[in-house]
Amino acid sequence: MTASFSFRLDATDGAARTGIISTPRGEIRTPAFMPVGTAGTVKAMLPEHVRATGADIVLGNTYHLMLRPGAERVAALGGLHKFMNWPRPILTDSGGFQVMSLSKLRKLTEEGVSFQSHIDGSTHMLTPERSIEIQCLLGADIQMQLDECPAIPIAEEAARKSMLLSIRWAARSKSAFEATAAPGQALFGIVQGANHESLRRESLDRLLEIEFPGYAVGGLAVGEGREEMFRVLEFTCPHMLANKPRYLMGVGKPADIIGAVARGIDMFDCVAPTRSGRHGQAWTKSGPVNIKNAKFADDPEPLDPESDCPASRDYSKAYLHHLFRAGEYLGPMLLTWHNLQYYQHLMHGLRDAVSTGRLDKFIEQFKAATGETVV
Amino acid sequence: MTASFSFRLDATDGAARTGIISTPRGEIRTPAFMPVGTAGTVKAMLPEHVRATGADIVLGNTYHLMLRPGAERVAALGGLHKFMNWPRPILTDSGGFQVMSLSKLRKLTEEGVSFQSHIDGSTHMLTPERSIEIQCLLGADIQMQLDECPAIPIAEEAARKSMLLSIRWAARSKSAFEATAAPGQALFGIVQGANHESLRRESLDRLLEIEFPGYAVGGLAVGEGREEMFRVLEFTCPHMLANKPRYLMGVGKPADIIGAVARGIDMFDCVAPTRSGRHGQAWTKSGPVNIKNAKFADDPEPLDPESDCPASRDYSKAYLHHLFRAGEYLGPMLLTWHNLQYYQHLMHGLRDAVSTGRLDKFIEQFKAATGETVV
Numbered sequence: 001m002t003a004s005f006s007f008r009l010d011a012t013d014g015a016a017r018t019g020i021i022s023t024p025r026g027e028i029r030t031p032a033f034m035p036v037g038t039a040g041t042v043k044a045m046l047p048e049h050v051r052a053t054g055a056d057i058v059l060g061n062t063y064h065l066m067l068r069p070g071a072e073r074v075a076a077l078g079g080l081h082k083f084m085n086w087p088r089p090i091l092t093d094s095g096g097f098q099v100m101s102l103s104k105l106r107k108l109t110e111e112g113v114s115f116q117s118h119i120d121g122s123t124h125m126l127t128p129e130r131s132i133e134i135q136c137l138l139g140a141d142i143q144m145q146l147d148e149c150p151a152i153p154i155a156e157e158a159a160r161k162s163m164l165l166s167i168r169w170a171a172r173s174k175s176a177f178e179a180t181a182a183p184g185q186a187l188f189g190i191v192q193g194a195n196h197e198s199l200r201r202e203s204l205d206r207l208l209e210i211e212f213p214g215y216a217v218g219g220l221a222v223g224e225g226r227e228e229m230f231r232v233l234e235f236t237c238p239h240m241l242a243n244k245p246r247y248l249m250g251v252g253k254p255a256d257i258i259g260a261v262a263r264g265i266d267m268f269d270c271v272a273p274t275r276s277g278r279h280g281q282a283w284t285k286s287g288p289v290n291i292k293n294a295k296f297a298d299d300p301e302p303l304d305p306e307s308d309c310p311a312s313r314d315y316s317k318a319y320l321h322h323l324f325r326a327g328e329y330l331g332p333m334l335l336t337w338h339n340l341q342y343y344q345h346l347m348h349g350l351r352d353a354v355s356t357g358r359l360d361k362f363i364e365q366f367k368a369a370t371g372e373t374v375v
Numbered sequence: 376m377t378a379s380f381s382f383r384l385d386a387t388d389g390a391a392r393t394g395i396i397s398t399p400r401g402e403i404r405t406p407a408f409m410p411v412g413t414a415g416t417v418k419a420m421l422p423e424h425v426r427a428t429g430a431d432i433v434l435g436n437t438y439h440l441m442l443r444p445g446a447e448r449v450a451a452l453g454g455l456h457k458f459m460n461w462p463r464p465i466l467t468d469s470g471g472f473q474v475m476s477l478s479k480l481r482k483l484t485e486e487g488v489s490f491q492s493h494i495d496g497s498t499h500m501l502t503p504e505r506s507i508e509i510q511c512l513l514g515a516d517i518q519m520q521l522d523e524c525p526a527i528p529i530a531e532e533a534a535r536k537s538m539l540l541s542i543r544w545a546a547r548s549k550s551a552f553e554a555t556a557a558p559g560q561a562l563f564g565i566v567q568g569a570n571h572e573s574l575r576r577e578s579l580d581r582l583l584e585i586e587f588p589g590y591a592v593g594g595l596a597v598g599e600g601r602e603e604m605f606r607v608l609e610f611t612c613p614h615m616l617a618n619k620p621r622y623l624m625g626v627g628k629p630a631d632i633i634g635a636v637a638r639g640i641d642m643f644d645c646v647a648p649t650r651s652g653r654h655g656q657a658w659t660k661s662g663p664v665n666i667k668n669a670k671f672a673d674d675p676e677p678l679d680p681e682s683d684c685p686a687s688r689d690y691s692k693a694y695l696h697h698l699f700r701a702g703e704y705l706g707p708m709l710l711t712w713h714n715l716q717y718y719q720h721l722m723h724g725l726r727d728a729v730s731t732g733r734l735d736k737f738i739e740q741f742k743a744a745t746g747e748t749v750v
Contacts, residue, residue, distance in 0.1 A: 039701045043703060043704055064701075068700060069697045069700075073672070073693070077693050083693075083694050084694065085689050085694075298448060298451065298452070310421075310423070316458070318448070319415070322444040322458075323416060325444075328416050329419035329653075333708070
């Protein structure tokens, strides 16, 4: 434990890295996967089980929490960690991405973005300063600057205009953060520029001038496809600081994560394991399966008999199939737990492979076992 | 552990009793509350947490399990205990009550009851023999005879006709059970007769002739009200065998259970703690609360800071309120867990009070703390 935020790089294997992010609330082993706890809960999971899977940090969504229960309320109740009974590190996003994807009547200006809540239609304004204020009220250990995240494809001129707005918001976010944040909290800048190499370089250069303790790659996983995403990482990551953590936002499926780790990314978040778990999809050593498929109705085997996770080990596929057919709570509970265990086991394997210089072999084994393509 | 089924009465306090039911799968401390695991899962609960609340036994519903996933399938998968990962005792009902309350196109004859599934409209026939066959396929430790359970009020002549059918079904159930059941499994007879004293006595006398290792009081909690239910228990329980367990089916709320224990009942089951937990109602030391009520939005206190149950102790009412407002899985998960803990804590208190001859004082304290009426 430390009273300040720091990153220690322990080993590399090609472009891939492994290390430790230290925060006052605990260490984060990288490469790290952050389960998404949108509204103050990793859906269908007890926090002690999230931890038991090996998660060092979870993500909270500023957009959801500002609308319900409200950041000031969470602060009055002692902050998000206490509220959700998760004493370890929390990263919050800026809220910007979900304003644009979920809210109604959005209006983007230099000042920020005004919108109507998707819950009750109430009107709100999210500026770089308000986003930081909310994230500080929540007590997030890692906070994110407000940015604009355009879809791909986007023409270079429009992409540059958007990226420069994000840069101006980055500077305002940092000023607000320095005025408000607690010791040991960290604000990350976000590299934008769509899939245009020159824009990604320009975005990164300008963020490096502002200076952040960590940098995210934003604006990916927005429909561009895995190969294109990897191409962007290939021309972006080599220019990022070696001694700062790199966070690829909103990514991804196992093959996405593996490919991004190979290109130098340290941190990930994605709803895939939790959302798909609620819908009956389980990741296994041999690839994804849909437990609702009739072929599992009589299958006595668990998802992973060798796992130390009760959800993976102690229930047959036939039982899981039955739970989903019957619409029982326990189905999403067990499959979410299993998927989060799978993801953390994957991250453990990646860290171990990078530490010992065997990432290529790890990737080959993953491809052979799952039939997945990792470009 | 024992290879046979037995009941040991340890202490009495007035009409109230405490003891131990021994089965090959473990002991059941009485008075006992059995959480309801309708479709092979106590809804929204992990089985290890059901056990951690202090539950010695859970109930499964023959009607639901015969329709989905099917008794033969459960048997092929190793039985209900293995299927639902609950190694301790399980009691199954006969299916009759839920056929009459849930299925379509029911037709009752001397032979049994034919009906259409509420799930897929398929047609089924439930006889005393088929009910026992299903319960044996599931592997239930305590099985129940098929009976007819008329609503109250019902005229004495109609009630007697129905009661006599249940008696004939009791005899057929016992014959089927003796031909099929495994060593250590037990079949309970069910006293019927609505709220007519002479019929309850006649039903009991005839069941005693057939002989069962335990007897249930059925046909109550069907709308007759708490006082009337207690009146029936008062003229029924004194005539039941002292050395056999007595099970009041489908009961009840805490005040129902306390009053029935005071009248000599040993076993209970009810969906109240689980169903109400899923709908936001929590039992507390000072009575029930609806966590969705706006007054809890800023309440930093947990439901019971002194509890050793994480659900009761580690989350504020404000957080639970938020989870229900946001429609999060974790709300029903935590409130179900809390309510089952409350119920088992109540049963522990009742057993302790009977053991030490302080049941009157226990009841007075319950009434003073909750404002509830226990007749």
